[in-house]
Amino acid sequence: NAGVTQTPKFQVLKTGQSMTLQCAQDMNHEYMSWYRQDPGMGLRLIHYSVGAGITDQGEVPNGYNVSRSTTEDFPLRLLSAAPSQTSVYFCASSSSRGLAGPYEQYFGPGTRLTVT
Amino acid sequence: RKEVEQDPGPFNVPEGATVAFNCTYSNSASQSFFWYRQDCRKEPKLLMSVYSSGNEDGRFTAQLNRASQYISLLIRDSKLSDSATYLCVVNMRSSNTGKLIFGQGTTLQVKP
Numbered sequence: 001n002a003g004v005t006q007t008p009k010f011q012v013l014k015t016g017q018s019m020t021l022q023c024a025q026d027m028n029h030e031y032m033s034w035y036r037q038d039p040g041m042g043l044r045l046i047h048y049s050v051g052a053g054i055t056d057q058g059e060v061p062n063g064y065n066v067s068r069s070t071t072e073d074f075p076l077r078l079l080s081a082a083p084s085q086t087s088v089y090f091c092a093s094s095s096s097r098g099l100a101g102p103y104e105q106y107f108g109p110g111t112r113l114t115v116t
Numbered sequence: 117r118k119e120v121e122q123d124p125g126p127f128n129v130p131e132g133a134t135v136a137f138n139c140t141y142s143n144s145a146s147q148s149f150f151w152y153r154q155d156c157r158k159e160p161k162l163l164m165s166v167y168s169s170g171n172e173d174g175r176f177t178a179q180l181n182r183a184s185q186y187i188s189l190l191i192r193d194s195k196l197s198d199s200a201t202y203l204c205v206v207n208m209r210s211s212n213t214g215k216l217i218f219g220q221g222t223t224l225q226v227k228p
Contacts, residue, residue, distance in 0.1 A: 042221055
């Protein structure tokens, strides 16, 4: 099992550009999520999905879109990059336990994004 | 008030010391709790889950106090390799699905 994979590992964008961060998992996990991590702020939830075709917003969803067309993939789209989106982005997946929410999460290695 | 709060530290301790971290959470309906470990510039990895009254795994003990809404992590006989950031994570109930909310992390530096 590759676990959770993310691409690219590093990316530099200019303000206003758009791009998609890719995330894939091969553990057949229902629950997937995207976080951003900034110094002194910890990990903040951007969007999450409890299964294919179902997504919901986290704490900081503005400026980001997600879709979940398959169980395996959960891409994160930056619509118009801004310097405030400079961060490290982590994708995570876990098996779900229904109403009680996700089990422990497995993280990808992260994407380091710089917006100039 | 943040939903999950931790003392950011850093905690600087000598090898062999016992160190404890606390974490408070605001949502009394929270159902499950975790401690993750994150090394510098790496992804977080699960250290321990904390269910019911707490649990122990080798040198690590996690405890939950629902009445006071906090969880703790105790590390005994600290090793140099324990140096990392420890993240408190709480499952918040929202619209019949759970969201994992992370604290900002507590940094531990174990010195020889």
